[in-house]
Amino acid sequence: MADPLGLLLVGCGRISGAHLAALQGLEDDIRLVATVDSDLAAAQRAAVPFGALAFDDLGAALALPQVDAILIASPNGLHAAQAAAALAAGKHVLVEKPLAETGAEARALADEAGQRGLVLAAGHTYRHNAAVATLVDMMPQWGPLRAVEVSSCVFWDGPQAPWWAERTAEEGLILSLFAPHSLDFVQLVMGADDPLRVQAEAARWQSGWQGEDEAMILLGYPGRRMASVHISYNQRSVFDRKVLHFASGVAEIEDGEVLKWNGEVLVAPPEGVLVNPRAMGGRKLGHFFAQQWREFAAAVRGKPHRCPTGHDAARLIDLIDRVKAAARATSADAIDPVFAA
Ligand SMILES: NC(=O)c1ccc[n+]([C@@H]2O[C@H](COP(=O)([O-])OP(=O)(O)OC[C@H]3O[C@@H](n4cnc5c(N)ncnc54)[C@H](O)[C@@H]3O)[C@@H](O)[C@H]2O)c1
Structure with a gap:
């Protein structure tokens, strides 16, 4: 070894x-x-x-x-x-x-x-949990992918570190901190293609930071495929769901951990992971932080791995640039509302 x-x-x-x-x-x-x-x-x-x-x-x-x-x-x-x-x-x-x-x-x-x-x-x-890895391995059997819906809605009662509040509206809040998870999932299942079209709405509901804390993103991919992403820092009843429409049926990942194919459970998390998935902190994340380290070590040793690396990883940041620009263009007034004193 x-x-x-x-x-x-x-x-x-x-x-x-x-x-x-x-x-x-x-x-x-x-x-x-x-x-x-x-x-x-x-x-x-x-x-x-x-x-x-x-x-x-x-x-x-x-x-x-x-x-x-x-x-x-x-x-x-x-x-x-x-x-x-x-x-x-x-x-x-x-x-x-x-x-x-x-x-x-x-x-x-x-x-x-x-x-x-x-x-x-x-x-x-979040790439490194069994539900996502199994979905990626099985999806070639399910025929062409037409559409993906991702909802990832959590609750933060204001900045979790001082730098969250310092970020300007142009630098972005949830589009920089949280969108990478959901958009990485979309890029993972869409493969090597980048979206042809990017549309976005964003808004700010909380006054403790300057950037957007809620966003909806609509992406049009080559081959008439499409994806929607809803992310929020304002949902006290945590909601995390991915739905993928294939030619032969529907795959879902509930609470980030439970993979279903046409309603049948294919992957469930280890005991004790989903303690209370509707509460902040109610899902244990340690198992896929460990898996990420195994994958990174494999990458360094030149072995097969699931980490996004190099230009493949950089593509996601290009996409986030496009999403931020689209959100500012459509919804600057909703991102910069005037809050009552
Ligand atoms: N993968 C995930 O699920 C996940 C979850 C949370 C945060 N993150 C990411 O992890 C990063 C850190 O987030 P966090 O919530 O731990 O933030 P944090 O503010 O709690 O921690 C950042 C640390 O960096 C230190 N620091 C500041 N300036 C530094 C410098 N110049 N050199 C060295 N250290 C410096 C701070 O003192 C602090 O201890 C962010 O990029 C965030 O997006 C990822």
Whole structure:
């Protein structure tokens, strides 16, 4: 067996906990060797249980020879520059979604990774659960895909980190933070094609941030295929459903975990995953964070994997650019409402 990959974690905030928990038990594949956070105490808290080194400076950590790969879990606006620094230092990179703020940045990263022979992967965690993986493997049997409907509606009572509130309406909120999950699913099932047409409506219902917190997206793909995506940060009764219309029937993924074909359950999650799927936090996510690490390790070792990488990952950010532009063009007045004092 190859030596475990030495991993550097950058950004030791909320989501880093899910990654660190997932790394427990994967020691033969990946080992945390260092952490970086602008808050050194946060870097130290993450590092100590792993016996890893802690830094508040990315450059110093990237100079460590024992670092083979880096996970970027910092605020979205830092992803592109930190990924570029990691690639320049010769490290493989897994970037939490979104890969970058703009398609141009994402494509430049993909070019750089390609030229250096390094893996640049985007952290589209939700690809890595059994319902999605089985759907992707089975869909060739179900005949041509005509239409996809995705609803992914959750509730956040205001910013979950200070940088959520700092993002401008032009930079986007839910279209940058949450749309990558749903649009990655659509791109995954649509294959190599990008949409021919992109339409979008967006709105802001909460006053604690500047960007849109609700959006509907309509995509027209080659071959008369179409997709709709509804995302929300305003739904207290969490709703997560994917419906796919094929020539021979309907596939559904309920609560992100239960795959049905024409009503028959094909995949159900492990015991204890769907605790209360209609509540925030009522679905345990650890199993597919762990699977994402296995897939990333396979990618680095040149084996088959399910991570979106390189230009395939950058395509999603190009799509998000198009969605943001469409939403601003149609619905700026709904994104920038005047709230009563
Ligand atoms: N895959 C998922 O399901 C998922 C879920 C939540 C968040 N995310 C993504 O993960 C990323 C982090 O989100 P979060 O909710 O953990 O945010 P967070 O604010 O809780 O954590 C970010 C951390 O980065 C640190 N940081 C800030 N500037 C830094 C710098 N210059 N260098 C190093 N560290 C710096 C902060 O101190 C903080 O500890 C975001 O890009 C978000 O979109 C992904």
